[in-house]
Each structure stands twice: as C-alpha cells, then as structure tokens.
Amino acid sequence: MRFLIIIPAHNEEENLSFTLDSLQQQSFRDFKTVVVNDGSTDRTAEVIKKYTDHDSRFETMDLQKSAHQPGSKVVNAFNNGLKTQNMDEFDVICKFDADIILPGNYLETLESAFKNNPEYGLVGGLLYVEQDGKWVYEGNSNKQHVRGPMKAYRKECFIQIGGLRETLGWDNIDSILLENMGWKEMVLPELQVKLIKVKGADYTIRPADYYGRYFYFLGLNRFLAYIASSKEAAKSRSVSFFFNIIKAYEACKTEKLELKISKEEQQAINDKRWKTLKKKWLNM
Known part of the structure; x- marks a missing residue:
C-alpha cells in the first residue's frame, strides 16, 4: 500500500523537524508527504526546505494564511495540499499535524492493519503528552477515537465520506459518517504518538x-x-x-x-x- 501524508503547518519552526524526522525514520518507506506552509511568518519554510532538497518523498506548497478558526483552518490547508496530488496513486490518505512524533513502526503497523482488516476505514494510535519529564496518555478523548493529529484513512472510505469538512467538528463528523457507511474506526493502543504542544492553546475563542x-x-x-x-x-x-x-x-x-x-x-x-x-x- 502507498501512503499520502498531508501536514498543515503554520509557524511550526520549533516542532516540524521532529515530525518530519520521525517520518524519515519509519520502517515503512512507501509514502509521499506534502507539507502545506499555511502563511507562516517564522522559519517554517526553511525547515521544510531541508527535507524537500534531499528527500524526494517530501514536497511542499505555500498558502496565504487561512482564517484562524478552529477546525476550518487546518482542514482548508489539508484540502489545498490534497488538490496537488493524484489520489489514484495512493491507498491510504493521512492527515497529520506538524507537532507530533511518530513511533518508527507507525506506518508499517497501519499498513498491516488495513491489509488484514478490509473493514477498517480509519486507523490511528493514541496521543501522549509530556508531564514532569514523562510521556503520559493525553486522555482528552475516548480510546476508541482516532484524534485529528494522526488520522489515516483507507482511500475508498475517505472518498465515500466526502473527505474532510472545513468546519468545527470535522474530527467527529468523519468518524460518525464512516461508521454509518459500514466502515470501522480502529485505535491501535500500542502506537504511542507524542504530541509536542497542547492543542487549541493558540485559539482565542472562549x-x-x-x-x-x-x-x-x-x-x-x-x-x-x-x-x-x-x-x-x-x-x-x-x-x-x-x-x-x-x-x-x-x-x-x-x-x-x-x-x-x-x-x-x-x-x-x-x-x-x-x-x-x-x-x-x-x-x-
């Protein structure tokens, strides 16, 4: 199976290299990554260039800054990145955040899960955050839900649900729709994904x-x-x-x-x- 990974990034110069390094270190190597530079004003573009210059699996595109609204902003960037690719060339469509660290077997384990379970439409691991020098389960959602920072969809499922919606709530809308269409969402707890920063910390909405x-x-x-x-x-x-x-x-x-x-x-x-x-x- 071949993976397409879209990573929206806005002012992620401090975090993005950890994410891209963890992708380069994957045991499974048949993937393409598109980093969408969403109007960054820091050195995010320079960080991306270090990878695109030396690894053909990494590409980038630049956007003017999306409207800074929870949900719609990140999906808008994702959808723009997706438009640059031919989905016929891929079997799995991933939406990853620019501030996560994936275990080295992440993509390999996802591929095995998709291959061995044709009913799986969405697969991912669990998020962990650092507290007092230790990585602990984030606990911000139930353990049967694949969180937004590390979504991986079987392409057929992704197409059936109409892709990702540019709206607040997209992270749950996808789960409900795919289940309604007969697909399964599967969390693999052995896959511990490190989340570098707390989600939503930069939103001003009350x-x-x-x-x-x-x-x-x-x-x-x-x-x-x-x-x-x-x-x-x-x-x-x-x-x-x-x-x-x-x-x-x-x-x-x-x-x-x-x-x-x-x-x-x-x-x-x-x-x-x-x-x-x-x-x-x-x-x-």
Whole structure:
C-alpha cells in the first residue's frame, strides 16, 4: 500500500523537524508527504526546505494564511495540499499535524492493519503528552477515537465520506459518517504518538463559544445540543457556562450559518448521538 501524508503547518519552526524526522525514520518507506506552509511568518519554510532538497518523498506548497478558526483552518490547508496530488496513486490518505512524533513502526503497523482488516476505514494510535519529564496518555478523548493529529484513512472510505469538512467538528463528523457507511474506526493502543504542544492553546475563542459553535456545526438538533451543553457545564460545575454555550449555539441558528454536512448526514449524526445517549445515560 502507498501512503499520502498531508501536514498543515503554520509557524511550526520549533516542532516540524521532529515530525518530519520521525517520518524519515519509519520502517515503512512507501509514502509521499506534502507539507502545506499555511502563511507562516517564522522559519517554517526553511525547515521544510531541508527535507524537500534531499528527500524526494517530501514536497511542499505555500498558502496565504487561512482564517484562524478552529477546525476550518487546518482542514482548508489539508484540502489545498490534497488538490496537488493524484489520489489514484495512493491507498491510504493521512492527515497529520506538524507537532507530533511518530513511533518508527507507525506506518508499517497501519499498513498491516488495513491489509488484514478490509473493514477498517480509519486507523490511528493514541496521543501522549509530556508531564514532569514523562510521556503520559493525553486522555482528552475516548480510546476508541482516532484524534485529528494522526488520522489515516483507507482511500475508498475517505472518498465515500466526502473527505474532510472545513468546519468545527470535522474530527467527529468523519468518524460518525464512516461508521454509518459500514466502515470501522480502529485505535491501535500500542502506537504511542507524542504530541509536542497542547492543542487549541493558540485559539482565542472562549470555551463557551467554542462548544456552542461546535455543537451547531456538528449538526446537533436543539435537544441533543442542550444535553451536550449540560454535560460540559456539569464538568465545569457552572450553570452560567451552560447558558453561555446555549447562547452561542442559538446565535449560530439565528444567523443560519452554513453547515458543511447534508441533511442526510446531519440525521445520521443525530441518530448516532441519540443511540450513544440512550446507551450511556438511559441504559437502553
């Protein structure tokens, strides 16, 4: 199998070399990497050039800086990188971040998983962060979900779900849609991916606004959005947090902001959420 790896990068001069080094050190070598320089103002371009000048598996493209919004920015860069390639030449499409360190057997293990399990549509490892000099599981999501920094899709699955959506919530939309189409998402816990910096640290959007917009762009109906908001408010032990999330969600509905999913996809997402709700909360 041949891998196409797209890496969006904005001002990653301190981190990117760790990611690209870990790719060069992979035991599996049949891949092409496109680093999308998304309007960087630091030395990111110089870092990329060190690899493209000496390794034909690495390419780059330059973009003007994308709008700095959670979700849409990184997917916009990814999609622009994807347009430069002929997908017919590849079997696996990867979206990696520019601040991760992959174990040396990462791609080899993914290839084996895809080859031996034709139902696998999305495969990845687990994220680890450094704390007190040790790498520990990030714990920011359940261990059955492949996180955004290290997604690898079987090409047929990627095409079927319509690729990645330039919207907040893309990281969950893909998982729900592929499962609805009969594919499986698989996390391989033995693959420990090191995350160099904390995600979302450079976003200026307030947490309540983030969740309200996230639930809207995920396509949740009002009932499920309110349930999800109450869950987040309970974590924060703040009633005002609940109302602020709802305020942001309702503002999106009032403005009728464009969703990047169809009515049918929106229904599939709500059905999945409802099933999860019944299973976890209602024991049904």
